[in-house]
Amino acid sequence: xxxxxxxxxxxxxxxxxxxxxxxxxxxxxxxxxxxxxxxxxxxxxxxxxxxxxxxxxxxxxxxxxxxxxxxxxxxxxxxxxxxxxxxxxxxxxxxxxxxxxxxxxxxxxxxxxxxxxxxxxxx
Numbered sequence: 001x002x003x004x005x006x007x008x009x010x011x012x013x014x015x016x017x018x019x020x021x022x023x024x025x026x027x028x029x030x031x032x033x034x035x036x037x038x039x040x041x042x043x044x045x046x047x048x049x050x051x052x053x054x055x056x057x058x059x060x061x062x063x064x065x066x067x068x069x070x071x072x073x074x075x076x077x078x079x080x081x082x083x084x085x086x087x088x089x090x091x092x093x094x095x096x097x098x099x100x101x102x103x104x105x106x107x108x109x110x111x112x113x114x115x116x117x118x119x120x121x122x123x
Contacts, residue, residue, distance in 0.1 A: 001074075003065055004044045010074060012061075050074070057086070 001008050009021040020028045022043055039050040049064040059082050063071040073079060 001063065001071065003046055003048060003070075006043050008041075008043055008048065010050065010061075012075065012078075 006022050007024065009024075011019040011021075013019075016032045016034075018028075018030050018032055018039075019026060020039070020041065022041075027041065028039075035054045037052050039052070041048040041050075046065050047067070049067070051060070051062045051064070053060050059079055060072075061074040061078075062069060063074055
């Protein structure tokens with residue numbers, strides 16, 4: 001992304017690793033395990049701020065330059081993947097509920113059999 005005459009680049013990796021570049025030069029790298037946050041930089045005479053929200057139901061990565069929204073979404077491809085995953089999950093949610101109910105029923109049956117055997121075999 002161009003900011004004045006500078007090329008500003010952001011890379012996010014799995015497990016919270018972040019890298020920030022200006023004109024191909026690494027200006028900051030960090031590990032971040034928070035789901036939300038704000039990064040602030042000075043690029044030339046401009047104040048740059050990145051707002052990040054990595055909560056899967058509401059993912060965004062916004063870029064502000066001098067407190068004005070410059071990019072609504074820095075990584076639209078991540079948003080697409082999250083939406084596809086959410087749609088797939090919605091499709092299997094009924095099966096997950098049935099599986100959970102089945103497991104609960106098995107546990108209840110196991111407890112009932114154990115209690116019955118203890119009562120029946122008690123002296």
